[in-house]
Each structure stands twice: as C-alpha cells, then as structure tokens.
Amino acid sequence: MLKALASIGAAFLGFLAASGRIVIFAASALAAGLTPPFYLRVILRQMRDIGYFSLPVVGLTAIFTGMVLALQSYTGFSRFAAEGAVATVVVLSVTRELGPVIAGLMVAGRVGAAMAAEIGTMRVTEQIDALTTLSTDPLRYLVLPRLLAGLVTLPLLVVVADVIGVFGGYLVGVYKFGFNPGAYLARTWQYLETNDVVSGLIKAAVFGFIVALMGCYHGYHSRGGAQGVGQATTYAVVSASILILVFDYGITQALFAR
Amino acid sequence: MNAAGGTIPKIAIRGVRKSFGRNRVLDGIDLDCGAGESLIIIGGSGTGKSVLVKCILGLLRPDEGSIRIDDAETVGLGRRARKALLQKCGVLFQGSALFDSLKVWENVAFGLIQGRGMPRDAAREVAITKLSAVGLGRDVAELRPAELSGGMQKRVALARAIAADPEIIFFDEPTTGLDPIMADVINNLILECVRGLGATAVSITHDMVSARKVGDHIAMLHKGQIVWHGPATEIDRSGNPFVDQFIHGRAEGPIHMEVRAQ
Numbered sequence: 001m002l003k004a005l006a007s008i009g010a011a012f013l014g015f016l017a018a019s020g021r022i023v024i025f026a027a028s029a030l031a032a033g034l035t036p037p038f039y040l041r042v043i044l045r046q047m048r049d050i051g052y053f054s055l056p057v058v059g060l061t062a063i064f065t066g067m068v069l070a071l072q073s074y075t076g077f078s079r080f081a082a083e084g085a086v087a088t089v090v091v092l093s094v095t096r097e098l099g100p101v102i103a104g105l106m107v108a109g110r111v112g113a114a115m116a117a118e119i120g121t122m123r124v125t126e127q128i129d130a131l132t133t134l135s136t137d138p139l140r141y142l143v144l145p146r147l148l149a150g151l152v153t154l155p156l157l158v159v160v161a162d163v164i165g166v167f168g169g170y171l172v173g174v175y176k177f178g179f180n181p182g183a184y185l186a187r188t189w190q191y192l193e194t195n196d197v198v199s200g201l202i203k204a205a206v207f208g209f210i211v212a213l214m215g216c217y218h219g220y221h222s223r224g225g226a227q228g229v230g231q232a233t234t235y236a237v238v239s240a241s242i243l244i245l246v247f248d249y250g251i252t253q254a255l256f257a258r
Numbered sequence: 259m260n261a262a263g264g265t266i267p268k269i270a271i272r273g274v275r276k277s278f279g280r281n282r283v284l285d286g287i288d289l290d291c292g293a294g295e296s297l298i299i300i301g302g303s304g305t306g307k308s309v310l311v312k313c314i315l316g317l318l319r320p321d322e323g324s325i326r327i328d329d330a331e332t333v334g335l336g337r338r339a340r341k342a343l344l345q346k347c348g349v350l351f352q353g354s355a356l357f358d359s360l361k362v363w364e365n366v367a368f369g370l371i372q373g374r375g376m377p378r379d380a381a382r383e384v385a386i387t388k389l390s391a392v393g394l395g396r397d398v399a400e401l402r403p404a405e406l407s408g409g410m411q412k413r414v415a416l417a418r419a420i421a422a423d424p425e426i427i428f429f430d431e432p433t434t435g436l437d438p439i440m441a442d443v444i445n446n447l448i449l450e451c452v453r454g455l456g457a458t459a460v461s462i463t464h465d466m467v468s469a470r471k472v473g474d475h476i477a478m479l480h481k482g483q484i485v486w487h488g489p490a491t492e493i494d495r496s497g498n499p500f501v502d503q504f505i506h507g508r509a510e511g512p513i514h515m516e517v518r519a520q
Binding site for chain 2: 037039121122125126127129130132133134135136137141
C-alpha cells in the first residue's frame with residue numbers, strides 16, 4: 001500500500017517538475033524576444049511551414065468533419081423532426097469546437113513532430129552547441145520563432161478550416177438531403193455569433209502555442225542519438241494532443257460556462 | 259606578463275571538476291595554453307576531453323574550479339559577457355555540426371550575420387574567401403551540406419570556425435572518420451589557418467599522427483585528470499606509462515578500457 005502511494009507521489013512530483021521545466025523553457029524563450037536581434041526571416045519561414053504547408057491536411061480533415069457532422073446530425077435530428085437545425089449545428093460545432101481541435105491535432109501530428117525531430121537532430125549532432133558558439137542564442141533563434149509562428153498561424157488555419165468545414169456540411173445538406181441552398185446558408189448565418197468564431201480563434205492560438213512548445217521542448221532536450229530523437233517526436237505529439245484536449249475543456253469552461 | 263614576471267597564459271584552467279550524477283568526468287584539471295600555442299588534448303574515449311572543451315566554451319558549467327581566458331574568469335559569465343567571449347572563439351565540431359537547412363556559404367557566414375549583424379552580401383563575400391582558404395571553390399557555396407562528402411563538410415566546418423578571424427580555435431576530433439589522405443589535408447589546413455591567423459588552438463584527438471603534426475604541446479587526460487603535459491616533441495620520451503600505452507595503441511598497460519557496461 002505504502003509502495004503504491006510512494007510511486008503515485010513520485011509520479012505526481014515528476015509531473016510537477018516537468019511542468020515547471022516546460023514553463024521556465026517557454027518563459028525563457030519569450031523573454032529572449034524582448035530584446036534584439038529579431039529573426040523576422042526565420043519567423044516568416046516557420047509561418048509558411050506551419051500554415052501554408054498544413055493547408056492540405058487541415059482542409060481535407062475539415063471538409064470531411066463538416067460532411068460527417070451534417071450526416072450525423074441529420075440522421076439524429078430526423079428522429080424528432082428537427083432536421084432544420086443541421087446547418088446551425090454544423091456551423092456552431094465547427095467554429096467553436098471541431099475547427100480548432102481538429103486543426104490543432106493535425107498540426108500537432110504534422111508540425112509538432114517535425115519540430116521535435118528537427119531540433120532533436122540539431123541537439124544530438126551538436127548543431128545547437130554550434131549555434132551558441134556562433135554567438136546566437138538557440139532559444140531566440142530556434143524556439144521563439146516557432147512559438148510565435150504557432151501562436152499566429154493556427155488561428156489563420158482555423159479560419160480556413162471553419163470555412164471548409166461549413167462548406168462540407170453545405171455539400172451534404174444540399175446535395176444529399178436536398179436542403180434549399182439559400183435556406184441552408186441563411187440558417188448557417190442566423191444563429192452564428194461573433195463570439196462563436198472568436199472563441200475558436202482563441203483556442204487555435206493557444207493550441208498553436210502548445211504544439212510549437214511541445215515540439216521545441218522535447219526536441220531541445222532530446223538525448224542519445226536516433227532513438228532519443230524518435231522518443232522526443234513521440235512525446236511531442238502525444239503531449240501536445242493531450243494538452244490540446246485539456247486546454248480545450250478549460251477554455252470552453254472559461255468562455256461559455258454560465 | 260603576470261606579477262611574477264611570467265607570461266599570462268591565453269587559457270588557464272585550475273581545479274576544474276565536473277560530474278554528471280555520480281559519474282565524475284573531470285576531477286581537478288589544471289592546464290595552461292599559451293597565446294599562439296597549439297595544444298592537443300589526447301585520451302581514450304570517455305575520459306572527458308569533449309567535456310573539458312565544452313566547459314572552456316561555457317556550453318557546460320564546471321561544478322568547481324576556475325577557467326581564465328586572457329586572465330579573466332569565465333566560469334559563471336552572464337549571457338552578454340559570454341557572447342562577447344565566444345566572439346573570440348571558433349569551433350570545429352566532431353561531426354562538423356553544419357546547419358542542414360542552410361547553404362554552405364550561409365553556414366560559413368552564420369556567425370557574421372546572426373552573431374555580429376554583418377550585411378548578408380558582405381558576409382557572403384567573406385564566406386567565399388574563407389571557403390577558398392580551405393580549398394573549396396565558389397560553386398560549393400551554393401550547395402547544401404548534405405550534398406558534400408565528409409571531407410568537404412570538415413573543410414566547410416573549418417571555414418566556419420575561422421570565418422570571424424577568431425583568437426582561439428577549438429578542434430574536436432578534426433580528423434575522425436576521414437581517410438588518412440584527407441586527414442592529412444585537414445591537418446595541413448588547420449596548420450595554415452592557425453598560423454595565418456596567429457590564433458591559439460586547442461584540439462582534442464585520438465589521432466597521434468594529427469597530434470604530432472598539429473600540436474606544440476600535448477596533454478593527456480585519463481580518468482578526469484591530466485596525467486602528462488609537455489612539448490609534442492617530447493611525447494615519445496615522456497616516460498609516462500599511460501602516454502606510452504596510448505601512443506603505441508597497446509591493449510596492455512595501466513589504462514583499462516571498459517569492455518562491458520558497468
């Protein structure tokens with residue numbers, strides 16, 4: 001019994017220590033951004049990598065999410081003759097919840113893993129030491145641009161995902177279930193409020209930061225060659241995915257719970 | 259000159275200790291390197307050579323002891339002072355540590371552009387000059403490191419190490435993994451570059467051919483301590499059993515290599 005308690009306590013202390021290290025890591029990188037030099041070119045390159053190159057995967061998942069949502073809600077709502085709510089359910093679900101979460105998870109898989117692998121390889125091949133000896137702060141040059149790019153780019157991606165997701169719902173609603181196109185669009189706009197979109201964008205900014213932070217943190221602290229880099233990549237994706245879901249609940253609670 | 263009338267060493271290391279957990283890697287290192295001197299640090303794998311160099315560069319912080327460069331203490335320097343110190347230094351890493359995402363010239367000019375704020379065009383010209391100093395043409399400048407052979411990558415890494423005309427250059431296993439001819443080419447380039455710049459050089463190597471060719475002085479590290487330090491020309495007459503075993507590559511002797519995990 002005592003042994004079990006001790007191991008639970010040790011795991012909890014380990015969790016607290018790891019959380020502290022991650023917070024210090026993020027704070028150090030952000031603090032580095034308060035003074036020049038600012039690596040604008042690197043930030044723009046990261047925004048391109050995170051945003052532009054993620055468009056296909058985010059777009060594909062968004063359109064199918066919108067389509068499935070319309071399909072599911074139609075078959076469910078038809079049981080109590082509420083098919084007319086399909087357009088509203090699709091737009092609210094996509095903007096408030098599914099757009100940012102699906103985009104966050106996709107970017108975690110695509111970009112978070114790539115960041116951890118790239119920075120991890122730089123760590124084990126002494127490229128990060130080389131940066132330091134070339135009078136360049138690795139936190140400022142490697143980590144901060146990725147954090148900023150994640151923070152700024154994921155909301156932009158989510159705007160695109162929202163539009164494509166709603167369009168997916170429109171396709172199923174109009175072409176499969178025979179809704180009038182004008183009526184479907186009117187229903188889409190009718191109950192949509194600015195807060196629905198803004199809350200999704202706030203979530204997206206937080207998720208973008210989390211994905212970049214986990215990718216950078218685990219890559220930066222990877223050890224032991226290829227195996228260590230592989231492990232860092234796994235940790236980056238898993239921890240970012242879990243944190244996205246945890247923060248999703250926290251932000252929803254903060255913004256919408258009455 | 260110091261108070262006693264002797265020459266102040268460029269690098270003076272006193273009582274440096276460094277442990278990782280229970281594993282004590284450096285155990286009271288005392289070592290000097292004079293200005294313009296080429297010091298070679300030899301020793302078996304895992305004896306702490308790279309850790310010692312990383313402590314000098316500030317990439318690792320010693321647990322105890324003092325490391326003075328130009329008679330100024332460097333242990334515990336702040337970020338800004340460390341950056342100023344590192345601008346005096348160039349480093350050639352064991353695996354070259356070139357940045358894959360950048361072109362060859364951008365690698366060579368990296369410290370000039372990012373570290374010193376030199377305009378890209380001017381830095382590019384300096385990079386091409388330095389590449390030519392290590393025998394690489396202008397055409398190589400636009401390639402990526404992955405497109406180069408191991409020997410060419412070492413040359414690019416050497417060009418990067420000397421790009422800012424450093425006062426001190428560190429070479430970590432500069433000839434490891436190269437064939438004997440390419441190793442000799444690199445040794446010659448190191449000699450030319452170090453003499454051309456009048457720089458102080460600290461090299462760590464297993465390669466005794468390289469050590470004899472490039473070094474003025476040689477220090478041998480074993481179990482975290484300097485067991486011998488003297489002129490390179492004296493190494494064959496050191497009378498030190500550790501040195502004798504190492505330079506002749508004998509399995510028998512006072513050095514026992516770990517052949518299984520502890």
